[in-house]
Amino acid sequence: MTKLDPHPPVLSGPRIMRQTWDQLVYVHWAVDPDRVAPLLPRGTRPDVLGGSTYVGLVPFVMRRAGLGRGPAIPWLGDFLETNVRLYSVDDQGRHGVVFRSLEADRLLVSLAARLAFATPYTWARMSMVSDGDVLDFRTHRRWPSPRGAGGRLVVRRGPVIDDPDDLSVFLSARFGLHTRHLGRTWWVPNTHAPWVLREGELLALDDSLVAAAGLPGVVGDPPVSVLTTDPVHTSFGLPRLVRPSTP
Template identity: 80%
Template sequence: MSTSLDPHGPPLVGPRLMRQTWSDLTFLHWAVEPERVAPLLPRGVRPDVHDGATYVGLIPFAMRRAGFGRGPAIPFVGDFLETNVRLYSVDDEGRHGVVFRSLESDRLAVSLGARLAFATPYTWARMSMRHDGDVWDYATRRRWPSPRGAGGRIVVRKGAPLAEPDDLSVFLTARFGLHTRHLGRTWWVPNTHVPWGLNAGELLHLEDDLVAAAGLPGVVDEPPVSVLVADPVHTTFGLPTLLGGA
C-alpha cells in the first residue's frame, strides 16, 4: 500500500506557536519493517507505510532565526545546528507526521528548554557543518545525556533539482506535524511551509551511531534507500492538541 501526500500540506489554523527556517538540510532514509518501529511510537499512532515499508530518517541541518509567535527571532539561541533521528507516523484522524527519537543540538539552552516545555528528546552535542561548493560535511558528538560521544559524520554532494519528486520523496518529506508523548498523553503539533525544493543527493561518507542509540541498531549498516538535499524553507508551528483516546 502506498500513501499519497500533498506536498503543500493543510492550512494552519489557530494561534502560531513558533517559527523557524530550516537550511542546509539533508534527508537520509532507510526502509524498515513497520513492526520494528511500532513499539517506539507514542500511544495512539502507528507506523506510516509506503509500499509495505516504513522509514527511519537521519537528518542534519541548520536551524535559523527561530522565534515564538510573530515576534522577532531569538538572538543567538535561535540559530543552531541540529541532527535528528525520526520515524513516520499516522493517527486515526489521518494526520501524517513524524516522531522524533532524538534531536542533537549545539545549544544547551535549546536542549534543556525543549525537554522541559515539550518533552521532545533534544540532546546537547558538539557539532559542525562545512559547505564547500556542492558538498556538505556535517559532524556531531553528543555531550549530554548518555550515550555520551554518540554521533558521527555525514558528507553529501548536492545534485540536480528534482522537477517532479517521486512518490517516495514526497512521502518522506511532506510532513506537516509531529506526534509526541508529554504528561502521559499523546499530542499532535502541526506546522506549515511551502513545498520542499528537493535535489538529488550523493552520500560520500557516513559514520553514525545516533540511529542505533535511538533504538534501531544495524539500520545504517546498509546504504540509505533515499538521499535528498533540500532548499531552505521557512516553517510555522501551531498549538499542540491532544490525540483523542491516547
Template identity: 55%
Template structure:
C-alpha cells in the same frame, strides 16, 4: 472507533495555524533514509500512533540541517539562541484520525537552553551536542555539505557524520520524496498523553544527493539496530523552507 486511514499527502501543506506558537527556518538540510520493517518501528512510537508506511515499509531518517531564526511568531527569531545546528533521527507515524506526522527518536542540537526548554515543555527528546557544518565544493562544482555531531553527555556519547554532494533539482518529486518530506506535524508524548503538534511550510525544494561519507552510531543508539551498516535507500538535499508550528492537540482533538 476504528482508526481512520492516513490522510492524503499534499506537498503544499495545510494553511498556517490560526494560533501559532513558533516560527523558524530549516536550511541546508540532508535527508538520508532507510526502509525497514514496520514491526521494528511500532514499539518505538507514542501510544495511540502507528507506523506510516510507503511501499509496504516503514522509513527511518537521519536528517541534519541548520535552524535559523527560531522564535515566537512575528518576532523575527531570537538572536543567537534561535539559530543553531541540529540533527535528528526520525520515523513516520499516523494517528487514529489519519493525521500523519514525524516521531523523533532524538534531536541533537548545539544550544543547551533549547534542549532544556524543548524537553521540559513538550518532552521532545532534544540532546545537547557538539556540532559543525562545513560547506565545500567538489571537482565537479557540486556543493558538498559535511554535517558532524557528537553528543556532549552520557555514557556512550553517540555521534554522526553525514557528508553529501548536492545534485540536480527534482522538478517533480515522486511519491517517495513526497512521503519523506511532506510532513506537517509531529507526534510526541507529554504530560501523560500523546499529542500531535501541527506545522506548515511550503514544499521543500528538493535535490538528489550523493552520500560521500557516513559515520553514525545514533541510529543504533535510538533503537534502529544496524541500519547505518548498509547504504541508504534515499538521499535528498534541500536549501530549506520557512515553517510555523501551532498549538499541540490531543489525539482525540479534531483538526
C-alpha cells in the same frame, strides 16, 4: 499505500513558534513497520509506503528560530541540529514524524525543548562545513547518555528534482509531529511552502545516532533515499490531543 500531498495545509489558530530550515539533508532507510511500532507514542502507528516504513537521519542548520510571531531569538535561534525520526499516522488520519532524538549545539535550547514539549533534544558538539555543493556534518553528543554518540555525514547537493517520486514526497511532506507529554499523545501541526527537493549523493557516513535511538543495525545497509533541499521557513501551531480509537 499512503500518498501525501506536497502542498501545505492552512494552519489555523495561533502560531507558537517559527524557524527556517537550511542546508537540510534527508538520509533514509526502509524498515519493517513492526520494528518501529513499539517506539511510537500511544495512539499512533507506523506510516507505511509500499509495505515499509522509514528511519531518517536528518542534519540541517536551524536559523532565526523564534516564538509566536515575534522576532528571532538572538544567538539561541541559530544552531545546528541532527535528528533521528520515524514516520507516524494517528487514528484521526494525521500524518507526522516522531523524533527519537534531536542533537543541538545549544544547551539551553535542548533543556527548554525537553521541558516545554518533551521532545528528546540532546546537547552535542557539532559542525557543518560547506565546500561548494558538498556539505560535511559532524556531531558528538555531550548530554545525556550515550555520550559520544554521533558521527559524520558528507553529502553532495545535486540538481533540483522537478517531479519528486512518491517516496520523496512521503518523506518530506510532513506537516506535523507526534509526541508524548504529560501522559498524553499530542500532534503539533506546522506549515511551510512545498519543499524544493534536490538529488543527494552520499559521500561518507559514520553514524551511531540511529543505533542510540533504538534501531541498531539499520545504518549497516545502504540508504534507500538521499535528498537535499533548499531553505524553507516554517510555522508551528498549537498542540492537539490525539484520541486513540476505542477497540
